Amino acid sequence: MKLHRVIAGVVSSLVIAATFSAQAQNAGDSVRELNDLVNVRGRDGEVQLQQRGYIYRWAESSDDAVYSYWTQSSTGQCITVRTEQGRYVSLAYTGGTADCDRGDPPAVSNTAPPALQDMVGARAGQAEAELQRRGYSYRRNERISNAAVASFWIEGNSGRCVEVVTSDGRYQNIYYVDWHHCEN
Structure with missing residues (x-):
């Protein structure tokens, strides 16, 4: 009986962890492992994203912000980065990989003309x-x-x-x- 309760507890923990992990990747949810980049200068954030395995895909601007789209190379997950006044304001999951697949082709960064x-x-x-x-x-x-x-x-x-x-x-x-x- 005691072993049954331990197994039930482990299974419950795994289900909760899997649910929590799945919820963290819904469209609009913050990318928690990138929260330290909020308020970082855009160029510095781009370097950090590349070092963490993200690939720049494309960007678009609105009246008050620039939205750049990045793909996490190991998972294929697409995120959007909102930049205002040269600093990152938010990093969030998008609705899916199609968001990263549209737009301009990737730019070549940090190469000399x-x-x-x-x-x-x-x-x-x-x-x-x-x-x-x-x-x-x-x-x-x-x-x-x-x-x-x-x-x-x-x-x-x-x-x-x-x-x-x-x-x-x-x-x-x-x-x-x-x-x-x-x-x-």
Whole structure:
């Protein structure tokens, strides 16, 4: 009789755990293991998501927010990230994988634009004129530390967003980033 109660208790615990796990993946539910990314800067959150096995799929914007869609590589689960004023506001499960399958193809992030590789190390003031000459349009700046500033440019021939990190008056890094960084 005692063994029967232990087995019943274990089975009940497993059923409760399975139910709890299934409920955590309903559309609109918060992705609990990503709650630490709420209020993180968008670019920093993107790096964290990639490190945690999520693949960027596409994004769309509304009047006050950007919604990006990500697939968890090990499970195929689709999530949406709401970004407002450059910071993550929420990370939630979507209605299914179809939400991640629609939209734009994935962007290539953190790769250097081939046409700008020679500009790493250039003096910032002179390099801005060269960026414009090469068909890039300035969008905005963002201070990323006391010593560094990120400027965002749209590549004229592709429409892709490029981030240029300047420190000590020189271009330190130049790479493609997700398009929403170039929105005003």
